[in-house]
Amino acid sequence: MKAYQNTLESIQLISMQTLTSMMNEIRNPSTRKSTASSILKSLTHSLRHAPGSHPSQILKLLSDLSFYHPSLAQLALDSLQSLAPQLTDPPSQLTIEYLDTLVNISGRPVELDDILFTSICLSPSFPVRLWMVRNSGYRVMVRPELLYPLLMGMTKEPYPCVREESLEALVRLGESAVFEDMSLVKGCYECGVQLLSDNEDCVRISAVRVVALWGLMLASFNADMKAYWSNEVFAMLCSVVRDMNMKVRIEVFNGLGKLKIVSKELLMQSLSKRVLVFDQKSTTDQFVLLASNVAGALVRGVEDEFFEVQKSVCQSLRSLTILSVEFARGALNLLMDIINDYKVDVRLEALETMHHMAINHCLELQENYMHKFLDVLEDNSSKVRYTARKIVRLVKLRDHLLFKSTIDGLLKNLDRYPQDEADIFSVLSHVGRNHKQFVDLIANEIADEV
Numbered sequence: 302m303k304a305y306q307n308t309l310e311s312i313q314l315i316s317m318q319t320l321t322s323m324m325n326e327i328r329n330p331s332t333r334k335s336t337a338s339s340i341l342k343s344l345t346h347s348l349r350h351a352p353g354s355h356p357s358q359i360l361k362l363l364s365d366l367s368f369y370h371p372s373l374a375q376l377a378l379d380s381l382q383s384l385a386p387q388l389t390d391p392p393s394q395l396t397i398e399y400l401d402t403l404v405n406i407s408g409r410p411v412e413l414d415d416i417l418f419t420s421i422c423l424s425p426s427f428p429v430r431l432w433m434v435r436n437s438g439y440r441v442m443v444r445p446e447l448l449y450p451l452l453m454g455m456t457k458e459p460y461p462c463v464r465e466e467s468l469e470a471l472v473r474l475g476e477s478a479v480f481e482d483m484s485l486v487k488g489c490y491e492c493g494v495q496l497l498s499d500n501e502d503c504v505r506i507s508a509v510r511v512v513a514l515w516g517l518m519l520a521s522f523n524a525d526m527k528a529y530w531s532n533e534v535f536a537m538l539c540s541v542v543r544d545m546n547m548k549v550r551i552e553v554f555n556g557l558g559k560l561k562i563v564s565k566e567l568l569m570q571s572l573s574k575r576v577l578v579f580d581q582k583s584t585t586d587q588f589v590l591l592a593s594n595v596a597g598a599l600v601r602g603v604e605d606e607f608f609e610v611q612k613s614v615c616q617s618l619r620s621l622t623i624l625s626v627e628f629a630r631g632a633l634n635l636l637m638d639i640i641n642d643y644k645v646d647v648r649l650e651a652l653e654t655m656h657h658m659a660i661n662h663c664l665e666l667q668e669n670y671m672h673k674f675l676d677v678l679e680d681n682s683s684k685v686r687y688t689a690r691k692i693v694r695l696v697k698l699r700d701h702l703l704f705k706s707t708i709d710g711l712l713k714n715l716d717r718y719p720q721d722e723a724d725i726f727s728v729l730s731h732v733g734r735n736h737k738q739f740v741d742l743i744a745n746e747i748a749d750e751v
Contacts, residue, residue, distance in 0.1 A: 513556030
């Protein structure tokens with residue numbers, strides 16, 4: 302290592318062979334601090350006086366040196382920060398490698414001034430712009446007043462991955478910050494809306510996330526406008542359920558499940574493919590437009606050819622069915638259509654949704670549903686049978702005949718799957734306690750069978 306000390310002032314270029322030797326010394330646990338310190342001086346000297354001499358490799362070694370020799374990390378950080386003017390002007394690939402190294406060494410985001418941030422975002426180099434939007438608000442911090450307008454502007458980039466990353470940055474920032482400027486929130490929401498019809502799948506997926514997140518924030522700004530904006534977001538998301546990309550459709554239904562307020566009329570419209578006629582007071586021009594976007598949205602989701610989309614629809618129904626009793630009844634029709642789906646995952650998800658509805662007292666299993674539902678107790682999947690029995694524990698049976706049918710279904714389940722015996726008897730006990738008025742009527746009939 303004497304060579305590093307003796308030639309420190311005269312170094313102009315460091316060969317790759319020397320860099321390799323330095324790397325071995327840095328990673329060697331027995332390397333003395335004085336040797337590591339000399340390497341640090343040599344590397345920073347080379348960056349200062351010969352920035353064209355393998356700068357990427359030098360920055361990587363400085364990051365490694367700070368990791369393997371933490372006592373030198375602050376010195377390395379101070380040295381790098383003093384080199385900022387020559388490594389960031391003009392912005393280049395070296396600039397983002399330099400910023401990346403600062404973050405790795407310090408373990409915290411790097412704060413940029415307005416001029417540097419703007420120049421990087423407007424750099425003619427596509428990789429440089431991409432890195433910046435990918436790290437904005439995460440590894441790179443800048444004033445919000447500058448950050449958000451620039452990110453919204455970069456959603457209009459010609460490169461799809463930059464548009465995608467700009468939208469993802471807006472999602473990331475929206476999840477982590479509190480906003481008081483409604484115009485800013487509305488601007489971010491409208492950026493997402495504009496890109497729902499983008500040509501690139503990845504951009505549309507991110508746009509759906511932006512619409513769902515920032516739309517909900519927009520709805521929360523003003524109590525008087527909450528219902529209006531919630532309906533607007535619901536309709537905007539529903540307008541994308543016919544998207545050709547399966548992942549976009551999944552994101553749509555994930556977004557629908559986050560809504561806390563939706564008008565009963567629009568919820569019912571999502572269950573019908575033809576535009577319904579509602580009360581005259583509701584049928585404004587704006588409402589008719591929303592209804593046409595919403596028409597049959599949930600039906601299309603349940604009928605989707607991909608089970609991942611069907612699962613997503615079921616999950617969204619768990620929150621939507623709480624909003625309206627009438628809608629919950631209509632949604633049950635959809636769920637009953639898929640509890641016999643050929644995919645176990647779909648059957649299970651539909652039943653989990655029905656169980657969630659039962660917990661929230663919005664599941665009403667009428668007589669015309671019971672035969673089909675009780676058939677699920679004989680499903681060849683133990684998870685499906687178990688979930689169906691969870692529903693039976695909670696369901697309120699209106700009359701003696703439904704009660705008897707349910708008991709018969711459980712006994713058939715026991716006959717075909719004796720391995721379910723413990724859970725079946727537990728369910729029988731729950732049903733009996735919940736319907737004491739019917740127990741005496743059939744006690745004598747089933748005593749011998751049990």
